[in-house]
Amino acid sequence: MSDPVRTQSKASRYLFILVLGLLLGVVATVMAMRAIQERQDHFPDSLMTVLAKQSQLLGESQKQNRCAPSDVAPRLQTLRALSNDLDLAFPGLKDDARFQQHASQFRATLNDALASVPSDCAALAVTLQKLGSDCKACHQDFK
Structure with missing residues (x-):
């Protein structure tokens, strides 16, 4: 079978x-x-990341009570140098009047802070509040 x-x-x-x-x-x-x-293009996100990190480090310096001009000035200088690239990072917005106003205000705040570097934590807190307001105003319009 x-x-x-x-x-x-x-x-x-x-x-x-x-x-x-x-x-x-x-x-x-x-x-x-x-x-x-x-x-x-990763440049815009990278620029915003570095700006945020520098601002965060300034905030941490304030919380740690390390507000001497020697601690604060390098971060403010870095922020100011990076702010020069805002137009380059967002070429589609370079002709927008609102964007230019926000970028100019951010640079002006940094210029004022560098002209008289905050010497204590109270002054640094005011500077950080102004910078935060400048960033928030731009992000509300363009994010």
């Missing part, structure tokens, strides 16, 4: 093809998203 012929289920083959297709789809999606990300 002969052995009955086993019929192998095709479901395992279909399952394998489905899993392979999903895996290839995920890989292709990740590759496409990375290619799109590489085409983006």
Whole structure:
């Protein structure tokens, strides 16, 4: 007598093809998203990140009661130097009067702070409040 012929289920083959297709789809999606990300200009986000970090460090200096001009001036100088690149970071806004007003106000606040560097934590708090207001006003209009 002969052995009955086993019929192998095709479901395992279909399952394998489905899993392979999903895996290839995920890989292709990740590759496409990375290619799109590489085409983006990272300078605006980077500039905002560094400005925020410098402001945060000034705030930490104030909290630690390290408000001597020698502690504060380098951070203010860095902020002022970075503020020169606002127009470069946002070329689509360079002709917008509101953006120019916000950028000019931010630079003016930094110029005033550098002209008379805060010598105590109370003065630094006022400067930080002005800088925060300048940033917030711009972000409300353009974010």
